[in-house]
Amino acid sequence: MPLSAGQILNNRYRIVKLLGQGGFGAVYRAWDMNLDVPCAVKENLEVSQTAQTQFRREASLLATLNHPNLPRVTDHFFIPNQGQYLVMDFIEGDDLKTMLEKAGGPLPEGQVLPWIAQVCDALTYLHNQQPPVIHRDIKPANIRITSKGRAVLVDFGIAKIYDANLATTQGARAITPGFSPQEQYGQGHTDERSDVYALGATLYTLLTGEVPVESVQRISRPMTEPATVNPSISPAVESAILRAMESSPAERFQTMAGFKAALQPASAVHITGPASTSQPSVASAPTKELKEPPQGHARGWIGIAVLLVAIGVIGFLAFRLITGRFPGSTKLRNLVGGQVVRNTATPGTSETPVSPVGVVGASATATRLSPPTPTPILAPTITPALAGPARLTPDASYKQGKLAYVSQQNGYNQIYVVEPPGGGSVYVVPDAPQSQGSESPWWSPAGDFLAFTNYTKSSTRRLALVSASPDSQPKNLTVEFLGQSPTWSPDGKQIIFSGALRLPGQFLIVDAATDKLLTTLNPGVQGAGLPAWSPDGTQIAFTTVGGANSDIYLMPASGGSATRLTDTAGDNYAPAWSPDGKWIAFQSDRKGGGRDEIWIMDPTGNNLRQLTNTAGDTWARAPTWSPDGKWIAFISGPLGQEYGELYVIPVSGGDPVRLTDTGGRIYDWRPSWGK
Numbered sequence: 001m002p003l004s005a006g007q008i009l010n011n012r013y014r015i016v017k018l019l020g021q022g023g024f025g026a027v028y029r030a031w032d033m034n035l036d037v038p039c040a041v042k043e044n045l046e047v048s049q050t051a052q053t054q055f056r057r058e059a060s061l062l063a064t065l066n067h068p069n070l071p072r073v074t075d076h077f078f079i080p081n082q083g084q085y086l087v088m089d090f091i092e093g094d095d096l097k098t099m100l101e102k103a104g105g106p107l108p109e110g111q112v113l114p115w116i117a118q119v120c121d122a123l124t125y126l127h128n129q130q131p132p133v134i135h136r137d138i139k140p141a142n143i144r145i146t147s148k149g150r151a152v153l154v155d156f157g158i159a160k161i162y163d164a165n166l167a168t169t170q171g172a173r174a175i176t177p178g179f180s181p182q183e184q185y186g187q188g189h190t191d192e193r194s195d196v197y198a199l200g201a202t203l204y205t206l207l208t209g210e211v212p213v214e215s216v217q218r219i220s221r222p223m224t225e226p227a228t229v230n231p232s233i234s235p236a237v238e239s240a241i242l243r244a245m246e247s248s249p250a251e252r253f254q255t256m257a258g259f260k261a262a263l264q265p266a267s268a269v270h271i272t273g274p275a276s277t278s279q280p281s282v283a284s285a286p287t288k289e290l291k292e293p294p295q296g297h298a299r300g301w302i303g304i305a306v307l308l309v310a311i312g313v314i315g316f317l318a319f320r321l322i323t324g325r326f327p328g329s330t331k332l333r334n335l336v337g338g339q340v341v342r343n344t345a346t347p348g349t350s351e352t353p354v355s356p357v358g359v360v361g362a363s364a365t366a367t368r369l370s371p372p373t374p375t376p377i378l379a380p381t382i383t384p385a386l387a388g389p390a391r392l393t394p395d396a397s398y399k400q401g402k403l404a405y406v407s408q409q410n411g412y413n414q415i416y417v418v419e420p421p422g423g424g425s426v427y428v429v430p431d432a433p434q435s436q437g438s439e440s441p442w443w444s445p446a447g448d449f450l451a452f453t454n455y456t457k458s459s460t461r462r463l464a465l466v467s468a469s470p471d472s473q474p475k476n477l478t479v480e481f482l483g484q485s486p487t488w489s490p491d492g493k494q495i496i497f498s499g500a501l502r503l504p505g506q507f508l509i510v511d512a513a514t515d516k517l518l519t520t521l522n523p524g525v526q527g528a529g530l531p532a533w534s535p536d537g538t539q540i541a542f543t544t545v546g547g548a549n550s551d552i553y554l555m556p557a558s559g560g561s562a563t564r565l566t567d568t569a570g571d572n573y574a575p576a577w578s579p580d581g582k583w584i585a586f587q588s589d590r591k592g593g594g595r596d597e598i599w600i601m602d603p604t605g606n607n608l609r610q611l612t613n614t615a616g617d618t619w620a621r622a623p624t625w626s627p628d629g630k631w632i633a634f635i636s637g638p639l640g641q642e643y644g645e646l647y648v649i650p651v652s653g654g655d656p657v658r659l660t661d662t663g664g665r666i667y668d669w670r671p672s673w674g675k
Contacts, residue, residue, distance in 0.1 A: 149640035200244025443674025
């Protein structure tokens with residue numbers, strides 16, 4: 001029986017309205033009366049003891065997940081004789097099914113592919129959990145697009161931990177005709193490749209405006225090829241869709257990273273030097289390069305087959321002449337420096353794209369390469385310099401210290417270090433013990449250690465430390481909280497970080513030498529995160545995460561109530577202190593349109609000034625100050641993407657300079673500029 005509007009669940013969640021309903025449950029928009037924020041409640045009507053046990057185990061795992069293209073799971077509970085409930089962030093925006101209906105026909109390939117790439121990243125993250133998490137209900141209605149163009153994969157109600165020894169239960173199948181592969185009908189085990197099929201079917205639908213034929217009917221009713229329905233679909237994208245939707249799991253892409261790579265052939269081989277453009281060189285849509293067709297797929301007409309083979313041969317020869325290698329080779333010639341770089345993609349797959357020129361892929365040991373020559377962006381409009389006694393004079397060079405940042409070269413996050421920016425070499429911080437990925441690096445005040453967060457095999461986020469030496473191996477701290485975003489105290493003796501899901505809205509402080517938990521701070525602000533210690537050690541700047549809008553707050557480092565520094569005009573995010581403590585840089589989209597820019601204000605929230613003014617289809621995020629306080633580094637990329645390139649800009653005004661050429665792989669979390 002559906003829940004009714006106004007009904008209260010678990011003495012906390014007031015039902016607002018039904019969002020969707022299926023045979024095994026429903027999804028509702030609700031209101032969290034404790035936190036006074038909207039949320040989504042997923043109801044599962046399976047109430048058997050076995051279902052309860054499995055639900056609790058899997059809900060606990062889902063609650064540890066944290067990814068920009070996934071909603072947070074914030075609560076779960078069971079009501080006897082009624083159902084099981086999963087509470088998640090409510091994601092504002094239209095879902096792709098609604099957008100498709102509004103369009104009245106296919107959506108443009110160039111618009112859709114960046115969203116699908118983001119969903120691929122989210123699914124790669126889920127599949128890389130130990131054990132893997134399989135979504136099992138990917139379809140246009142379960143992908144929502146925010147006002148900033150971010151794609152969020154929602155509805156975790158039937159996401160299941162993968163167990164090769166267990167058959168897919170009826171409740172976990174949640175069949176959606178056209179999007180569910182054959183194995184989800186009980187004809188085998190579901191695994192990562194089941195999600196590959198469903199995302200391929202989703203892309204088919206978005207680009208054709210039609211739902212593909214149901215998988216179990218394809219023996220007697222062949223599926224119409226997507227380009228037959230919409231001839232504007234590029235050959236490479238059609239080939240990727242068809243392979244993703246192969247009936248046999250063995251003939252599909254074996255990983256979501258492989259599917260993503262096939263959809264982005266323009267970025268798979270990067271042979272040009274740094275671009276002197278107003279935005280990072282990220283391909284928003286693949287070129288019409290023909291990839292190897294899916295094995296086992298029968299073409300309709302001999303003429304088309306001959307044409308495809310001819311195009312394939314031409315593409316192969318062109319590829320061979322340009323790159324000097326065969327597809328699938330493990331080497332890529334660096335045309336910028338003339339050296340050969342070994343592809344260090346994740347072992348076990350031949351589908352991961354080769355690392356772009358000018359960077360290195362993941363490796364167990366530190367590797368060095370020369371970065372590209374910095375190239376200025378086309379001159380932007382810069383607002384007047386800082387007013388008052390703190391006006392700064394730009395240094396002659398930004399080539400100082402070292403920058404740490406997160407880049408996704410191989411399907412997961414790793415930390416890279418440039419030393420010094422634009423003039424030295426690049427190396428990769430080795431993964432911490434038992435790590436699946438690393439994020440949010442932050443240099444110690446002396447620049448001798450880097451604190452960061454890593455994902456462990458148990459999906460717990462743990463703090464880790466590594467010395468500034470490229471050959472050093474990281475170590476996990478023994479404090480094991482679901483924490484993230486560490487920063488150091490000015491004396492380098494303590495580390496503060498967000499309590500994340502286990503202690504939401506709270507900050508924890510540990511002794512950097514002993515790992516001992518020293519204190520917990522509760523700023524009293526829902527969704528508090530990204531704490532940043534002031535240089536004099538007296539205050540903590542932080543932002544709110546989640547919710548409709550984000551703001552910058554300030555609280556005493558000794559504890560106490562927080563003061564809001566920014567208004568709620570858009571999202572204000574990622575505060576960073578200047579070395580002298582007189583200014584706070586942050587990102588904000590207060591001018592609308594989802595375009596984040598870098599802004600600066602004093603610690604009272606006054607003397608607000610916009611530092612960057614990017615092109616109309618790009619953003620600037622995640623500022624960090626140079627050691628001398630005269631430059632700010634930030635990440636910039638195209639709207640609709642969560643990744644970009646690294647830039648620097650003088651604090652007093654001037655032209656931004658691009659430092660990296662990674663193919664748009666740097667994650668807009670927060671870089672850190674150390675001594």
